[in-house]
Amino acid sequence: MTSTPGRGLLHLAAAIVRGPAHGTDSGAPADADADVEARVEAARLAERGGLDFVTLDDIVGDPGPDPDPGPDPEAGPDPLTLLSRIASATTRIGLVPAATSTRVESGQHGRPSQARATHAPLTRTGRWIDAATTQDEARNDGPCPPEARPVRVIDATEGHARRTAALYADVALVRVATPVQAAAVRDQLRRTAEESGRDPGALRVFASLLVDLGDGEYAAAPGHGGGGPRQTAQGPRYRGGPVDLAELITTWHANGIVDGFHFTPVEPRRDLERLVNGTVALLQHRGLFRTFYPGSTLREHLDLARPVNRAAAAGN
Template sequence: MTGSHGRGLPHLAAALDQQGAHDSAPYEEAVRLAERGGLDFVTLGDTFAGPGPDALAVLSRLALGTRRIGLVPTVATPHTEPFRVPAAVTALDRVSRGRAGWHIGVSTTEGGARLSGRRHDAAARLWDSWEDGADSSMKGSSAVPRPPQGYPVRIVDATEGSARPVAARYADVALVRVADPAQAAAVRAELRSAVREFGRDPDRLRVLGSLHVDLGGGERAAAPGHGGGGPRQTAQGPLYRGGPVDLAELIADWHEAGAVDGFHLTPVEPLRDLERLVNGTVALLQHRGLFRTFYPGSTLREHLGLARAANRLGLPDPVWKG
């Protein structure tokens, strides 16, 4: 395991999703464990096809029992109510004192991606509709002051090519579901180039590899292509199966090679794998000086090394090039 040669330390995040859990109680142990490990953020998805958690409501409750970790719901924006979800994410940013993000789904079709881009614009108009520190709103503005982070951190899955222009124009964090570091590096380079074309600083985009992790095999890789051999592509996406030590090596090696800025990890067995991730993989990275041992600030943007989002009020929007 080698050092990062001045690229900074890798960023780490984890999914909290648990099958059959519908309220905040089952997630409390997991989010506290993730915070103890210094993870940048956790994600939680809504379940649209049947009973499931209300991600915003669950994370709002978890905000009261945590102090530093970022809280990121995956919530779709209704076609008819483009401001409802951004307003709810703003409320989460306020109750968590600047720790909210928003994982926004982007359609794999070109038209759907354009629609998602317009939703991002609608959200930005909402967040910019108050002056920082203002006591009263402009006509037609949001009913709440500007979020503590300026904009909650915006996260886009950029695995599909159609989603990459949206990620390049709007996202603070792009997720890439690939099993090969060379492929991840190519997507990261493509995204950074596109970010530059949109007039943004590519160093303000974090590209995270997105993997499912199965740490049930202890230190022994369960099958060829896993463990020390790296993840393997499955129907559910890239899967790493092996031990916490090999996972630490993978994280360090991909980051060192410039393939990714970190990882978003989805435990196959939620509490078991998260515990082994924090107490095994993260502890080893920390011991070797390859992951932080404390949070550098109090907001999610500070964890990610991103500045507070500036208010674009009165400035023209960038031109969509898609």
């Protein structure tokens, strides 16, 4: 696999969301079982495309200070059931459950255990997201050793979350609509990391976009898909075709604006299929994105070094 000269590897991730997302009217699974199967198939599709990881936004670590124990007819499938099914149906892709206001601690086998609050709980826009590691790591018995700690993914869009991301994240997600905004946030995050004594090269910054790929091969309206994302009430939204999206990815990455992209499909099944079979396939054909996983862990996918085992280092 090759990369743009002078740039790191291109990284891609996607959200596996429930039913129709962000106001679409079709494609909702009829029940929880169908929902699970739809999202398992989505994760398998993302893995076939070689994506680094998928985020599972329904799997949260903190139900709030006073959760309602009663049944919720609108609730999705049981989070642990969903995570277990996806983990058993995939082999390499990273699985990243999200926590709304606390850090998710990884328990035995890398599965999320009960979450516990950190000193100052983060808001949803600054949530911690701890990857449960890829399946090869998850199948190890016992707690993860320091050198195999889960990859930390943080939404660093809001200003108050950026210092946290710069100090602790492996991947920072930023919801930005323009390359100028994306470059400014990436520079800020890397500068803060370096000032804190951290290697800025150990932080991957992803642009996080909603994607609406319902307009065929190219954007239906000139200047929208080809012109880049538009800011909406739900966040920056790209509307166009798979080819235009591949051009945007190529340009932003080649210019060093971001290290990768995290996409949330507006219409889950349709847009993920077009992302993987259209956009990603084109990037692979151009030699800009992997056609296979060179390693077996999420750290290897992201080209991140394993953390130093401080206990072992102290004993030397």
